[in-house]
Amino acid sequence: MSESSSSAVEIDFFRLSRESSPKKLSHRRGTIESVANIQGVISKINPELLKTAIASANTSFVANKPVHIAATVAPMTVFFNGTISVFDVTPNQAESIMKLAEGANSVVKPEIQQQNQTIGGVLRNDLPMSRKRSLRRFLEKRKERSVFDNQILDSFKYARGYISIRVFTRKHILALKKD
Amino acid sequence: MEDRNATNHRVHGMSDVVFECVLAYIHDSRDRQSVSLVCRRLYELESQTRKHVTMALCYTATPKQLRRRFPFLESVKLKGKPRAAMYNLIPEDWGGFATPWVEEISKSLSCLKAVHLRRMIVRDEDLELLGRERGHVLQVLKLDKCSGFSTDGLAHISRSCRNLKVLFLEESQVIEKDGEWLHELAMNNTQLETLNFYMTDLSLVSSKDLELIAKSCKSLASVKIGDCEILDLVGFFRFAGSLEEFCGGCFNNHAEHYASLAYPKGLCRLGLNFMSTNEMPIVYPFASRLKKLDLLYALLDTEDHCTLLQRCPNLEVLETRNVIGDRGMEVLACSCKKLKRLRIERGADEQEMEDEEGVVSQRGLTAIAQGCLDLEYIAVYVSDITNAALESMGTNLKKLCDFRMVLLDREEVITDLPLDNGIRSLLSGCNQLRRFALYLRPGGLTDVGLTYIGQHSENIRWMLLGYLGESDSGLLGFSRGCPSLQKLEVRGCCFSEKALAMAVLQLRSLRYLWVQGYRGSNTGFDLLAMARPFWNIEIIPPRKAVSGEGIEIEHPAHILAYYSLAGPRTDFPPSVIPLNYIAQ
Numbered sequence: 213m214s215e216s217s218s219s220a221v222e223i224d225f226f227r228l229s230r231e232s233s234p235k236k237l238s239h240r241r242g243t244i245e246s247v248a249n250i251q252g253v254i255s256k257i258n259p260e261l262l263k264t265a266i267a268s269a270n271t272s273f274v275a276n277k278p279v280h281i282a283a284t285v286a287p288m289t290v291f292f293n294g295t296i297s298v299f300d301v302t303p304n305q306a307e308s309i310m311k312l313a314e315g316a317n318s319v320v321k322p323e324i325q326q327q328n329q330t331i332g333g334v335l336r337n338d339l340p341m342s343r344k345r346s347l348r349r350f351l352e353k354r355k356e357r358s359v360f361d362n363q364i365l366d367s368f369k370y371a372r373g374y375i376s377i378r379v380f381t382r383k384h385i386l387a388l389k390k391d
Numbered sequence: 392m393e394d395r396n397a398t399n400h401r402v403h404g405m406s407d408v409v410f411e412c413v414l415a416y417i418h419d420s421r422d423r424q425s426v427s428l429v430c431r432r433l434y435e436l437e438s439q440t441r442k443h444v445t446m447a448l449c450y451t452a453t454p455k456q457l458r459r460r461f462p463f464l465e466s467v468k469l470k471g472k473p474r475a476a477m478y479n480l481i482p483e484d485w486g487g488f489a490t491p492w493v494e495e496i497s498k499s500l501s502c503l504k505a506v507h508l509r510r511m512i513v514r515d516e517d518l519e520l521l522g523r524e525r526g527h528v529l530q531v532l533k534l535d536k537c538s539g540f541s542t543d544g545l546a547h548i549s550r551s552c553r554n555l556k557v558l559f560l561e562e563s564q565v566i567e568k569d570g571e572w573l574h575e576l577a578m579n580n581t582q583l584e585t586l587n588f589y590m591t592d593l594s595l596v597s598s599k600d601l602e603l604i605a606k607s608c609k610s611l612a613s614v615k616i617g618d619c620e621i622l623d624l625v626g627f628f629r630f631a632g633s634l635e636e637f638c639g640g641c642f643n644n645h646a647e648h649y650a651s652l653a654y655p656k657g658l659c660r661l662g663l664n665f666m667s668t669n670e671m672p673i674v675y676p677f678a679s680r681l682k683k684l685d686l687l688y689a690l691l692d693t694e695d696h697c698t699l700l701q702r703c704p705n706l707e708v709l710e711t712r713n714v715i716g717d718r719g720m721e722v723l724a725c726s727c728k729k730l731k732r733l734r735i736e737r738g739a740d741e742q743e744m745e746d747e748e749g750v751v752s753q754r755g756l757t758a759i760a761q762g763c764l765d766l767e768y769i770a771v772y773v774s775d776i777t778n779a780a781l782e783s784m785g786t787n788l789k790k791l792c793d794f795r796m797v798l799l800d801r802e803e804v805i806t807d808l809p810l811d812n813g814i815r816s817l818l819s820g821c822n823q824l825r826r827f828a829l830y831l832r833p834g835g836l837t838d839v840g841l842t843y844i845g846q847h848s849e850n851i852r853w854m855l856l857g858y859l860g861e862s863d864s865g866l867l868g869f870s871r872g873c874p875s876l877q878k879l880e881v882r883g884c885c886f887s888e889k890a891l892a893m894a895v896l897q898l899r900s901l902r903y904l905w906v907q908g909y910r911g912s913n914t915g916f917d918l919l920a921m922a923r924p925f926w927n928i929e930i931i932p933p934r935k936a937v938s939g940e941g942i943e944i945e946h947p948a949h950i951l952a953y954y955s956l957a958g959p960r961t962d963f964p965p966s967v968i969p970l971n972y973i974a975q
Binding site for chain 2: 343
């Protein structure tokens, strides 16, 4: 297992190595801190990481953010170790890359970590309360029936005579009582 | 059938035969375990006379080991996936495959009459094999929250198991191709006592087949079905003279049509799905007879609950959603003094879908604590809570064996947190507690409170800790106690790998651990501090999945660790990683 020195931390930000080689137990340590001097920070990142991070930035972000607001793409120039590379990235991607670079060299503060995502650890607030499958299924069915019945209600609003429909939201029971 | 030696063995001066006779009356597995430790002869006798085994996790021993130890088993219960699978947290292909077990059963466990598989993956081929080899003796088949099979597999069972008394499929995910399986059951079976395909979404079943089953099976006592129109069941109800329990159905017509429906005289356990205010009066004629009421899938509001529950003085079991509200809980406490089990599930999150009165808080809990003194089981989703309510429960509910409470995350501010003192009072008062689940939020319970739990849980065997404690010292305080804790589930807590490993080593009865959400170490190997012989450690790495609600969510990693005589699993799917593999 690779362990790195303090200046170049192996970070699997996009969890790429998880699929290919489970042996590599890498983790991401990030803190929400203000973005510092971009060049100074990027110069300290492991080159491999930087390459993979930027290369996958396009695909990963599309997968991660379904509500993707189309933003203008602009060139991002990276000076690293004597080489110059230019990438077309969106502002979101650029910010993430900068945060990544920032995280690579920051001091870890365990107490106030807000995005502590190691191979296992995700801080408590990120775990949504999940529902039992059978109940979830029932609530879905009920919603479907409610939508359907609302549609019928709307179309029979002014009809007279006997109506055989299911009404089960209080709102609608009260509405019928008023008629 | 038993292999008896010609020579008359003597154990402690008494003949074998004496012990064999006595052992036949000892059923509790813990008692039998004690017997088997006395001496070799008693070990052998116990093994030969053991009728039932429950394996809390099917990977703790191999099928061959089970068969060698208990060759004359008549009933077996196997559990596969972690409990979290019921909440969609475990990858579908995680494991718990029934195949190796069915193969062993078919080959050598010739006395087996009852098979109960829970949260396992079962294939049609498994059902076919089971039906072919054991069909003539099989009396009980329970595929409980299982998946992987279709109605074709069920048809094999219906055709081959003519002596089947119990067919239980509740909450299983069955691939539905047709309703043949029920038709075959109706044609071939006269022994059926329990038929359950509740919550399976099996809809191609014919009410005529149900009617035929009711006619042919004179001992039919419990039937739980899917969404079949109630009016189509008139014939079924007419013929099911022995029926005591019915759940399922639905109401698609106007309430008037249901008024004249006749129900079997012995019906005392009921759950009518999609029943709303208008249809509720159907239940009134026999409400006073009701011992169990399932309103989880009904469409009643708080007022309806109050109206109905008032009429059920003999109620022993109630399951419903939190739409019952505090007011409904108060009515329950006044009217249902015989209540033994109460389960209050979480209703819809959207306000317009549920009654605005539909929240349960300390007010409802206190009423129940003071009114239902026979309560043995309570599981409740609360929107608010106080220490006083928990103290009241500790003072009054002396028969409580199973306590589960989840604090919903809708309200920003909770009246009275942390719950340290209330929980301590609850645990010291309810000293018969065997199972305990507490799911709060950050700030809900301090490290001191978590230590209290450890100190006051003498008899508790299973625990779920959700969002409890503040730091590792809480977990370490906790793990110094809990002398009987066998199975521990932890979710959303902030404990480090190191603390988890240390806790495992301190909890002397622990044989199963499940964790989701923890502070990983730099190397990811701190967890190995708990490595020891016969202790399997598995990781389910973080993954993205579409939740039941259709949103893509990130699943954090899980740790699963358990004692096993079988060594590491040999059937890992890609989504599960054994920790010893990583260590290489």
